[in-house]
Amino acid sequence: MKNNYSLYLIFLLFITIGCTKKKETLTINQKEINNKVSSALDNWHKAATNANFDNYFNTMDSISVFVGTDAGEVWTKKQFKAFSKPYFDKGKAWDFTAINRNIYIDESGKIVWFDELLNTWMGICRGSGVLKKINNQWKIKHYVLSVTVPNDDINKVIKAKQRNDSLFISNKKPLVN
Template sequence: MNPSLALATLAAAALLSGPVAQAQAVPDAAFVREVNAFVDGWHDDAAHTRPAYFDKIAPQGVYIGTDKTEIWTRDQFKAWARPFWERGKAWSFTAQKRNVYHSPDRSYVWFDEQLTTQMGTCQASGVLRNTGKGFLVEHYQLSLAVPNALNAGFAKAIAKYEAKPATKK
């Protein structure tokens, strides 16, 4: 057998035996409803600045926002968001669609979603851990959904912005 083909076959076998391949081919509908209710409730907690929003993020959980500087642990994210909570108005995300996948034992869930937000349509992905008493957000990443036809213009605008000297605050 060709060495490259053998290596590719071994890599494919490793991928097919990993956790993604072991996800339910057809996720359990009742469990998916439970996941959707949790994520929708989490988004609603933010829209209404309920403290439960942060309680639903694992202590070591990570939230990645739309700006390249926005990579936070739960407590860093909570500190950043404090002004929003203090004025009683944060962000409002509503799922347009969501795909949910889970490990066979339902201990981990991963999902992707398209959202209606104050920034327009966004996309996000997340990982939840099932504690047996509920879910915790282990990882969430939010991004702007930029049409491909606009990418070149956005890339130029970002490069121009980043080339400016930093202003003192």
């Protein structure tokens, strides 16, 4: 009986160690993913600052979307490259520096979504998006750039954009479901 009790304790010890080890590995992987994704996004922003067209667009997946701050700015990668090329050709596209960033990881560890606050020429902006690990590299699938508006100033902003919003809506085709 004493031998069975000892075997039972050893069995419990192995299970406990195994579960603890798995949790530690998962935490390390999450930290590693956070670091790699953050590095990819920081390098992407630096590529724009340094007008490195190839590095900037190589970070985006071949099937990706960039949503800008203007209501009409929803671009495929090909469209965004065409729009951006003249800026990069001048030697500096735009300079966005992350102030903070939140990264969320799916269960597989191959898809992340994030939000970040950015210091930009427009003031504080928010970037958000989705990256996917493809061939051991993190690629941007979807990126949205938004101008942040303090709640106390929202009525001024609504008034300032009212005319343009009205023109935009009148020129849009209705959605078909």
